[in-house]
Amino acid sequence: MCVLGCRSNLYDGEALSGELTARGAFLAGGPEGCQAAVVVSCSVTAAADKKCRQAVRRARRAVGPNGVVAACGCWAQGLDAGDARALGIDVLAGSRRKSALPDALEAALESGGFFDVRGKPEGWDFLTVSRPLLRTRAFLKVQEGCDHFCSYCVIPFLRGRPASRPLEDTLAEARRITESGCGEIVLTGVHLGIYGKDGAALAELVRRVSETPGLVRLRLGSLEPFSLTDNLLEALADSPLFCPHLHLPLQSGDDEVLARMRRGYTAEDFFQVCRRARKKLGGDLHISSDVLVGFPSESEEAFQNTLALMAGAGLGRVHVFPYSSRRGTEAAGFLGRLPPQTVSERAARAAALGKELLEHYAARFVGRNLPILAESAEDGVYSGYTRNFLFAFVRGIDGDALGREVGARMTGSFKGELVGEWIP
Ligand code: SF4
Known part of the structure; x- marks a missing residue:
């Protein structure tokens, strides 16, 4: 496989x-x-x-x-x-x-x-996970397809129109996953925010999955920034299982580029979404993101706006994608294609800033106590993710901690990862 x-x-x-x-x-x-x-x-x-x-x-x-x-x-x-x-x-x-x-x-x-x-990409394709291969974290797909048609994106053509997994089927799978001993569920979808067609439905899903007996952690997969409604924020804030990390794809920090991408928000809108999210979910919320650089006609100034917003919005982990034309998309017909060298040079600059931002974000937790969900162990050092999705290595754990959430005092950070000592 x-x-x-x-x-x-x-x-x-x-x-x-x-x-x-x-x-x-x-x-x-x-x-x-x-x-x-x-x-x-x-x-x-x-x-x-x-x-x-x-x-x-x-x-x-x-x-x-x-x-x-x-x-x-x-x-x-x-x-x-x-x-x-x-x-x-x-x-x-x-x-x-x-x-x-x-x-x-x-x-x-x-x-x-x-x-x-193959058939047509439509309807819900019923698949089931009962026992995740990685016993600490399971992805639970609840939504398929997209009808947003961002101008660069081929996904709506290949994955088809939106469809949502029935609520009861989702809850039954959440129970099976938890009963198999897996403590963390990540709700995922191509355009997760339109699960059940509006934010209210995703909010309801968060509330219901949070009630799964034995579940320790709940995360959301990538969420389009315009999907983060007040109702959803309310449901996340109310759930003691929700892990304070959101992945909100920015793509560009320049209004003209965002409009040509058909993203449906401005740079200021994105900034305000991050601000609202932190106000509701706490200042330590990790906001990770994707950026797409080298879009047709992206000027140096427009690219600089993206870098400025990455830093200004206090992003943590950022995945950088160099633009490539996809057949059948609107942007494939746009003039102003940039030389490949410019695209890769901008991708490298954005990735370098992304690394700095992640290091900066991780460093704030040095000297603080954070639990990790131990997913592997080597030579007595356990590793796993903190609730706010930083990878951490923890020494000194007594007994078998695999699959369990254990407390640790973070003593250092290196390249966006934390190291710490077990708190018995
Ligand atoms: S980028 Fe996301 S929201 Fe936009 S068309 Fe692709 S899948 Fe849909």
């Missing part, structure tokens, strides 16, 4: 792994010696497309001529069937038909041949 892309794909990969295992498959640590390989694909950038092709070629070599290669997800959804065959793919499942993949994979293993079970 090779999973590329976002948290929704991670969820899909876990669900498929669980289903294949239930049917008797043995999950291998790598592709060598396997009978079948599954690539959960991504198409968000040109680089993602390239990685998918490489993953499929690697898988084909690993399984040999008699093995089966299956690809599902965004890149697979948009792939020409002839190209897929030429690449060595035997099974193609779409972004909303991943649940059809296990049957098609079995059929291909038994009888050979090419199976295209």
Whole structure:
């Protein structure tokens, strides 16, 4: 199983792994010696497309001529069937038909041949995770698709129109995950804020999932800034399980670029959203983000506005994406494409600032007590995430802490990560 892309794909990969295992498959640590390989694909950038092709070629070599290669997800959804065959793919499942993949994979293993079970990207694709592979944190997908049509984004074309997971089905999965011993759930979606079509529905979901017996932590995945309604903030503030971290994709800090991106907010709006969120959820709230640099006609001044807002809004972790044109999107027809060298140079400058901001944010916790959810241990040092999503290493823990939340006094920070001593 090779999973590329976002948290929704991670969820899909876990669900498929669980289903294949239930049917008797043995999950291998790598592709060598396997009978079948599954690539959960991504198409968000040109680089993602390239990685998918490489993953499929690697898988084909690993399984040999008699093995089966299956690809599902965004890149697979948009792939020409002839190209897929030429690449060595035997099974193609779409972004909303991943649940059809296990049957098609079995059929291909038994009888050979090419199976295209993509269909239209619509409706809710029922997948289930019962026992997360990482026992400390589980992604729970509750929303699919998007109809916002940001001018650069290919996702609405590949993932289809919005659909939400039924509430009771979501709550049942939250219970299964918690009963399996996993203490942290991350609610994810392509455009999570429109779960149930408005912020009220996501707020209700937060309240209901928070009541899951045994759940220790609740997080939200990426949330479009305009989705952070007062109602949702209220529900997050009321939940003792909510971890004070929000991922709000900024994309640009320049009003003209934001308008051409069709993001639906201005730089000032984004700044005010961060301010409102901190007022409600506390000044220590970690706000991480994505920025997209080198958009067509982005001037040096516009880029500087992005850097200024990254710093001004007090962002922590920032993922930087260099713009790449995606076929079929509105921005693919925009004039003013920037030279690749300018795009990569701006991406490097934004990433350098992102590192500085994360270090600066992490440093404020040195000398303070923060619990971590221990997810691995090596030579007596446990590591895991704090509630505000900083990675931390903790020494001196007595006994087996894996999967448990343990208190620590942070004694230092390095490159945005914390080190600390256990508080018994
Ligand atoms: S909100 Fe914009 S960036 Fe996010 S998936 Fe929808 S179109 Fe793409």
